[in-house]
Amino acid sequence: MKRVILIILDSLGVGEMHDSLSYGDKDCNTFANVIKNSKNIIIDNFKKLGIGNIKSLNLEPCENPMASIGVCNELSQGKDTITGHLEISGVVTKVPLKTFPNGFTKEIIDEFESKIGRKILGNCVASGTEIIERLGEEHIKTGKPIVYTSADSVFQIAAHEEVISIEELYNMCEIAREMLVGDNLIGRVIARPFVGEVGSFKRTSNRKDYAIDPPGKTMLDYLKEDNKDVISIGKIYDIFNGFGITEKIKTVSNLDGINKTIEVMKKDFNGLLFTNLVDFDMMYGHRNDVEGYANAISEFDSKIPELLENLNEDDLLILTADHGCDPTTQGTDHTREQIPLIVYGKKMKVVDLGVRNSFSDIGKTVLDLFNIKNDLHGVSFKNDILS
Template sequence: MMGEDMKRFNRIVMVVPGAVGTGAAVDAKKDENQRAEPLGRGFQQFQGRLQLPTLTDLGLANISRDAPLSGMSMAHPLTSYVGRIQPAADYCDSLTAYWEMMGLSIQRPLQTFPTGLAAKFVKQIEKFTNRKVILNGRSSIGDAINDYGLQQTQEGDIIVLTSSDSILQVSANQAVVSRNELYRICRFIRFVADKNNLRLGRIIARPFAGEAPSNFILAGGRRDYAMIPPGNTVLDLLTGSDVPVIGIGKVDDIFANHGIDKSISLLNNDDRLTRLITVMEEQAFGLIMTDLGDFEASNGDRLGSQGYGEKLMRVDRQLGEIINQLKPTDLLIITADHGNDQTSNRTRHTREFVPLIAASPNAHGGQLGTRRTFSDIGATILENFGIPSQFPGTSFLNQIS
């Protein structure tokens, strides 16, 4: 091992797919979806045909769980460090999960809007946009476009929908409402929400294209407008200590551009991992964090176990390329932000453990155990770069040799 006063790794690469839960957390009894487990059920559905050679070598099946992953063998010898983590916060979606990973645990849940926005807020939006707000209630984006897309296209309205998370989505046909106008509308909603102290996590612009419900499809150009993190994060400490932070995917959106030196916004998972490989060739020092988006949906529709597994296999192939790019002074951390069961009819995130894998070419491998907060990741990153931590969380750096 290196001395405690030296940087253990020059570069830390994080890869975070969404909705890869690995079993109910110990306090899952608080959650009505406590029995959900997307990873295990995905393996069951594929009946041994889910081929993940890279994740197998990395020890995904070596992570402690109630039942083995069907068709996946344990790695022998184990050359990476594996464990599982559950969120410390009572509620966890993508936004609060990423914040907790970077040391900022939110104990008071962000606001949700199960019945839509208040009439006063809707009137403000309609006055600003000179367009009618339709739906204004809970729905999936796929259902919203299918049910209201024709009306929006014909009448020039804007579709506003909420979910079980602290998310407000604004959608319109890009042939009727340009992307720039849709972004302007979302920025206005963000401004009004913040001005009125609404703890609304994200406002998401979701343009779609097509002429009729039969060919409506989500278009590129999604943009997230997140509330500013209510405190410093690990990213702020890193950039304040001249440790570069590069965000790929929606990382910049999640942290509202705080603590990010360079942002690469890409919608497609394949593009994000391809760009990660390019960035690794260019950036030899610092933190590179790559968000892979949620695995439970594509084009607004739930993938189901089949689509979920196929997406995992594509990511696994690209992870193999990333492993080949690792240098002895690199640390790769793979984890997830939350669970979401593809075999359930519910769209609500499930309270689960998520996998934790830490790999480096010179690592011997071992167990990291069960971690009680995502903040352990941030604590590990700070210790690695010699930055004192002001956050909760226990570093596992000294367990990696």
């Protein structure tokens, strides 16, 4: 094995887990509910791969799928981006990251305001697009940054790029990142810059995530130590705080991420190409935009043939997710869900991968394919798919 292409369809969960209710999630199934409630979704290429063999999607089963199909449960505590990606990479999070469902404490806000030299707006749980529409005008008049969170472990700071410079916004995030440790450990501090006029604000691609360092050695570290390429496309670099990455490529949209993935696939590399397509989650899941989510799925579906065409004979393609974000449920937060496992290689056997106990089976398998000994959690399915 020389190359693995691992693509995270961010938030494209495929149904409830046994403990979803304990996370406040009922009747969640991101992929199935988007299919059910969309008027124009196209998933013809997903169907050819065998997506219909995921029973929770309630599609016609595929008798001769192109890919091996399964689903993965999550062992980690949480339903956020960091937790999902860490588990995919072999690290199970036993203690959930801190959340602030009623906003941040007075002590945190007082310290933050003192250190940045400005008062803030917000300090509440909110959707990123909703809060800039609600508070954007006051922010422009006062210069106060907008601070908000969600059901996930995030401290988000929104600011208009003409009011607070990108440099100053990033500096505020660095201050918050240094503060939010110990008992107040937050998974990510996120810069959320936007532009535009009142009534037509738009978030920009200058978003930047300040994540915690991975709490243990991940698949990426093992690959890098073995002198393999670990190429990050999209927000993978930020999620892992740069650990284990040998090259990073920024993106501005799902389509840009897909096209850049294909560009790298046309080149010679030896190792892992790791892509995150965030628009599913950021643009559509969190905004309860079913048709937008359906269009994003259809867009990806249309690019699947090109992805397959650019696979070398010994390459492996893995399509999966990191959590759910069902746009048909109440609220705008992530949903605790199983993730799809779609595995394709031109020389690989097509098998039923079943229901896996952990996302970490993915990372374990990647390292197994490269014959890299490791101490990661998970059970490899390498022997199931090798001819």
